[in-house]
Amino acid sequence: MFKSLGSLVTRSPWIYRLNAGSCNGCDVEMATTALIPRYDVERLGCKYCGSPRHADIVLISGPLTLRVRDKVLRVFDEIPHPKVTVAVGVCPVTGGAFRDSYTCDTALDQYINLDVIVPGCPPRPQAIIEGIAKALEVWKERMEEGACSRS
Amino acid sequence: MLPFLKIMVKNLLAGPSTEAFPFAPAHTPARFRGKANHDKNKCILCGICRHVCAAGAIQMRVVEDGSGVEYVLWHNSCVFCGLCAHYCPTKALTMTDDWHLAHRGEDRFAVREDSFVRYGQCSTCGARIQPRPAVIVEALGTRYPDRFMMCPSCKRESLAKRSVPAKPDMETSETSDE
Structure with a gap:
């Protein structure tokens, strides 16, 4: 039952954007990727959703500032398994230009397992689409295994 | 009369406005700043790239036997500002237009520019x-x-x-x- 649903559901991943204290550069590019017909991520079956409980793929941007840390982790835990996390920009991985800032203690990947990384500051929309395509592969593998990204 | 017909025919002739990217190669502007490339045959180890790097993505370490320097540029720290390429006196560092950097999370320590420059x-x-x-x-x-x-x-x-x-x-x- 789960297997047969899995093959159907991987055709339409729903995307959730999570801003972990980003400068909004990556968020603008993510909005561009989805909303502008020129890039149009909906061709891959993706759809941006407003609620974390509906999400399959999470796009995370930002270095995880102390102010949003607990809120981000709470929202992240609301996303059902198996979720695939995509780090957009260099901030979630290393902190980027905000590394060693007094507003963030450590990079986001100490808290959240990043499945796909799209480096850039910000990455161009095509690179984000490439990252989402990679996340789709990861998600399909997860659905076949029935494994969780974080437990 | 029926002004939308004109627009419809125009749009039909113009074709789709969506880029075909994941299914076909995307257009990249000529001066696009993608990942940096380090040419060890031009490097004189002046260290100005490491000095100007805004994100601290460049590391230079003298190897144990002192015969040269291990040069590492981390693409996951780089913010693609291009300062290193601008200040490099010998043009050993250049910004390529390659932006295909998306990778799996477990490969994050392999996404780097790695070279050994001998003294x-x-x-x-x-x-x-x-x-x-x-x-x-x-x-x-x-x-x-x-x-x-x-x-x-x-x-x-x-x-x-x-x-x-x-x-x-x-x-x-x-x-x-x-």
């Missing part, structure tokens, strides 16, 4: 000097090829030892460009 050797005393790659020798060392391959102290010595022709009308012009 140069003084042609007289064998002391460690900055690298003297062939490209640099051709560009800068053609006027005084012997002195270019020396360490600073040997260079000073050879300058002091050199015989200056005693001409009363040539007092300062000989050493003007040293």
Whole structure:
């Protein structure tokens, strides 16, 4: 039952954007990727959703500032398994230009397992689409295994 | 009458406005700043790239036996500002237009520019000097090829030892460009 649903559901991943204290550069590019017909991520079956409980793929941007840390982790835990996390920009991985800032203690990947990384500051929309395509592969593998990204 | 027909026909002829990207190659502007590329055959280890790097993405470590420097540029830290390429005096660092950097999370430590730059050797005393790659020798060392391959102290010595022709009308012009 789960297997047969899995093959159907991987055709339409729903995307959730999570801003972990980003400068909004990556968020603008993510909005561009989805909303502008020129890039149009909906061709891959993706759809941006407003609620974390509906999400399959999470796009995370930002270095995880102390102010949003607990809120981000709470929202992240609301996303059902198996979720695939995509780090957009260099901030979630290393902190980027905000590394060693007094507003963030450590990079986001100490808290959240990043499945796909799209480096850039910000990455161009095509690179984000490439990252989402990679996340789709990861998600399909997860659905076949029935494994969780974080437990 | 029926003005939308005109728009419809126009849009039909114009074709889709969506880029075909994941299914076909995307257009990249010529001066796009993608991942940085380090050419170890041009590098003189001046370290200006590491100095100007806004994100601290460049590391240079002397290897244990002291024969050279391990040069690492982390693409996951780089913010693609292009300052390193701008300030590189020998154009060893360049920004390519390759933006295909998306990778799996477990490969994050493999996404880097990794090269080993060997130190140069003084042609007289064998002391460690900055690298003297062939490209640099051709560009800068053609006027005084012997002195270019020396360490600073040997260079000073050879300058002091050199015989200056005693001409009363040539007092300062000989050493003007040293």
